Amino acid sequence: MIPNLIFILVFLFASVLFYFKVRTIAHDINLGKPVEIRDNRLMRWMHMLKVAIGQSKMISRPVAATMHIFVYVGFIIVNIEMLEILVDGVSGSHRFFSFLGGLYPVLISAFEVFGIAVVTGCIIFLSRRNIIRLKRFWSSEMTLWPRSDANIILITEILLMSAILTMNATDGILQARSNQHYPVVGSFLLSGFLQPLFSGLPDSTLIFIERFCWWFHITGVLAFLNYIPYSKHFHVFLSFPNVYYSKLEPQGKIAHMPSITKEIKVMLSGNIDYNAEGSAGEIGQFGSKDCRDFTWKVLMDSYTCTECGRCTSSCPANITGKKLSPRKVVMDMRDRLEYLGRNIRKHGKEFKDDKSLLDLVTSEELWACTTCNACAIECPVNIDPVAMIIEMRRYLVMEKAAAPAELNAIFSNIENNGAPWQFSNEDRLLWADNLEIKTN
Amino acid sequence: MDRKKIEIPVMADLFARGKKPEFLFWVGCAGAFDDRYKKVVKAFTKILVHLDVSFAVLGKEESCTGDPARRAGNEMLYQMQALRNIEIFNAYEVKKIITICPHCYNIFRNEYPDLGGKYEVVSYVQLLNAKLEEGKLKLSSELFSGISVTYHDPCYLGRANNIFDEPRLILNSLTGNFVEMRRNRRFALCCGAGGAQMFKEAEKGDKEVFIERTEDALRTGAKIIATACPFCMTMLTDGIKYKNREEEIKNWDIAELIAQSLDL
The missing domain is CATH 1.10.1060 (Fumarate Reductase Iron-sulfur Protein; Chain B, domain 2)
Structure with missing residues (x-):
């Protein structure tokens, strides 16, 4: 009972905190002058589908685009697992969705694949920023805070994904040992490879690690959620409306006064x-x-x-x-x-x-x-x-x-x-003097 | 070989005689006053006559579109110019405008409508490519055979208005040897002249933009650098001179290449 209560309290607290911070950002944005953008709704949706959801403009830099797709899709998919975590957290159940039977381990295995994709993407991003030191991440406006912000985000994402994988690995061992709290739900594709790391540990330690990872993951996600509005990472939310409201006219047009x-x-x-x-x-x-x-x-x-x-x-x-x-x-x-x-x-x-x-x-x-x-x-x-x-x-x-x-x-x-030059308008046609064309 | 003098039709004269051309040909300030670019206007005019396009120019009634003023932040001056031009266009019942300068094209097409000036605006590369597709403009790659050509996308045709294919289609018809620069189309590097930069010294830096872009062009090994904007032409021609390559590498406007190939 108590863990469920703590879970519900932590979850509510994090949600309310997030809500109030987002409200301050909405307040800031609304400090701007009013402008009505209600035209061409269908085209705007299409635009958002293509540019924001479909990431169409990322492609021009293929390495970054691929890694970003890993992290972006991975994060969305893995967050589906959050649903189960929520249900388990509130009700005290364990792996609630395991009633799906044979489908369940397939789903979890898929999440693991995406989780590994996120970790891979983040590691490559970290090395581009800190080892290869791509120029655009080190120019003058990239002072200590923007650089740290990026690293905090990437490291957090790696930690969150590692927690899920470790949780699944220890859960798998406990299932195999027929521990009463860990009913058999099937084996998972990737976390199985981590099992040798933990297989020598007694049940109680494994349960501790499994629970720790579960709590670390969910509190980590909630903490990260509340970090995002203070960070450049807020693009995960604003990209979509920002593209929706962006200019549909040719890029060369500047705003009328x-x-x-x-x-x-x-x-x-x-x-x-x-x-x-x-x-x-x-x-x-x-x-x-x-x-x-x-x-x-x-x-x-x-x-x-x-x-x-x-x-x-x-x-x-x-x-x-x-x-x-x-x-x-x-x-x-x-x-x-x-x-x-x-x-x-x-x-x-x-x-x-x-x-x-x-x-x-x-x-x-x-x-x-x-x-x-x-x-x-x-x-x-x-x-x-x-x-x-x-x-x-x-x-x-x-x-x-x-x-x-x-x-x-x-x-x-x-x-x-x-004319921008100091010539007389009277001379505008001088170019046409003595202009001839060949006749056939 | 016989040559015939071209009388440039001026809007006021035609109108006085109760005639209306299909297009207003907007020459632009560079076309009127820049000695190098005057040659481009002449070449394009010859092509218009060759294609039997019905057009007239405003001549002394032409004035600045207001583009450099607008992009430098002087909206007041821009709108004064634009409102004045719109008044003249409307007086001559202008429906279609041909431009050679991409800056003029952009401002007529995208920005004059906000002030009530709504016209069908056609860039010369669009017109020329349309005539090419219709079969009215017949180009052969004879003159430029074996000579490699590259093309510098002007920001205000390319990124600003998505005109990327027409110049390439024309150049491909003119030469069998078209090469792209490393940065091209949407990702083409600016020549450094836009946004009224043409008329001022660049801010302090470690290189001029036009040199950076000229290097892109030279790296292709092309013997001809084709441009489609008066300011790009000034910048790249300067760049070629700066690099002491003006003997072997020429900067021509697309219209000039066509006029040369047609031997007009």
């Missing part, structure tokens, strides 16, 4: 009535200086990022040694948003500090972007760093008049000559 159109129309009509509906008076700031100036979708992007760095490793500016790193922009956005969200919950909506996102993302970074969209196209979960960069450029140019001098020069050329 109706507020500017309004302002121009007011200017052109000469009707500057600041009190009138839709007049210039309501417009406020142009572009984005801080997290709350972006739409919730952009903020969701930042919480979805799992810091894989494909964006940065494909960025022409970053490849050639410039300071710009799209991953850093996204991480800065998230870190700043976490900070703002925490303080707003503490001090109320009016919370302000003397800093902004632009203290984290420097103008040197922003002006190095070629808007080539390599980062956005690479991102396996459709994060759009270019949209963030353009928004901040808009703020720098329209609110601060802080464009680089050369760009100010092209602005005035465009305004005066209708």
